[in-house]
Amino acid sequence: MTTALKFSSARPDEATPRPRETLFTIDGRECTIPLKFEPLEMARYAHTVSTFGADQAAVWALELALGEADYIAFLNLPKESVSAEDWARVVGVVTGRLVGLDVLVPKEAAGPEPAVAPASPSEDNLEPPDSEVWPGEEPSEALTASTHAI
DSSP states (O other): OOOOOOOOOSOOOTTSOOOEEEEEEETTEEEEEESSOOHHHHHHHHHHHHHHOHHHHHHHHHHHHHOHHHHHHHHTSOGGGSOHHHHHHHHHHHHHHHTTOOEEOOSSOOOSSOEEOOOTTOTTOOOOOHHHHSTTOOOOHHHHHHHHTO
């Protein structure tokens, strides 16, 4: 017999902050976001997208990630301070992490696309050989022939 999941509505101890990293600076002050989001934050983001649309969800996500003070400081920047590319990169990092991607914070303005961490197992993002995934097993001839035809 399986045991049902049990949840508690009690708030966890906030004395232990989760790891954060600097997304950008405003006049030398670091504005940080979590390295990873909690599962319920990810679910709330998905709910906000489906209920209110991607634009509203992005605004909600940015405030969640930065916190109220840094979010307000960002909103109060002169409009010339943030280009469309900057906005896309900032939102891309935050929303990417909220959907579970390992999105890297851009270190310099280099275009609108945020960098995505390479997938395991290698930095070149190539699939590992079958012999490493299934040691001692040879793929069937039919499987090998069908994958080479692709």
